[in-house]
Amino acid sequence: MQLNDLRPAEGAKKARKRIGRGNASGHGTTAGRGTKGQLSRSGGGKGAGFEGGQQPLAMRLPKLPGFTNRNRVEYAPVNLSRLEEKFADGDIVDTASLIAAGIIKREYELVKVLGNGEITKKLTVKVDKVSASAKAKIEAAGGKVELPC
Template sequence: MKLNNLSPNEGSRKNKKRVGRGHGSGLGKTSGRGHKGARSRSGYSLAPGFEGGQMPLHRRLPKRGFTNIFKTEYSIVSLSDLDSFDAGTVVDKQALVDAGLVDGNNQVKVLANGQITKAVTVDVDKVSKGAAQKITDAGGSVKE
């Protein structure tokens, strides 16, 4: 295969609609815009959300609460995920990113979902009380 052999799939490319090219084209005279009215004129633009004078949806729906823009978001890691690491390793944020368990953009919190059987050192942003208890019971340690 070479660059000169490449072509788009059949039917994936359409010709541009050429308006104002005579009666016979089917798009002559008014060029598919109809007669008069705002939509027939150049420069017309409809306000986003405008519903022809009807009360727009974003005003009909009830408003409740607010969004805290300073909220701290955590990537959640379960104890059963930590069990995949070898005994004696230090499990920190970078190790979890390398293992593909978190994306690395958020802080990391370990929750007590599942069981852990290996003694690992956990060094992340937050660890729940139950998770910390299970990690220490398995012979590991927790640093926050």
């Protein structure tokens, strides 16, 4: 037996139905669509998502409210309570030291210190932003805030 002798099994391959190729083919004239009506027309039938006249799901669901500001600046929030537990008296708090302490993950992250918690250590804070309450607490503890870094 040679490769050129191989044939598919009898009845395994069936010719496709060639519609609209004349009446002799058995599928001419109306091309298997029947006569008249929506489904016989070109472009006829229901669209995707048509639900039998019921309000379609895409129209029943609420649309998204508002918008997303493309110019929004995100800051990584850092509370004073975290600085109190991670830093010693007299330390400098900047992006590099915050990464080393495991408080933030990336060096290009913008950081804002928030006033949640108490602070007793004298820290020099050199970050992108500091809230008013955090600045007051840091300066009350004897530290200082240098903006921007």
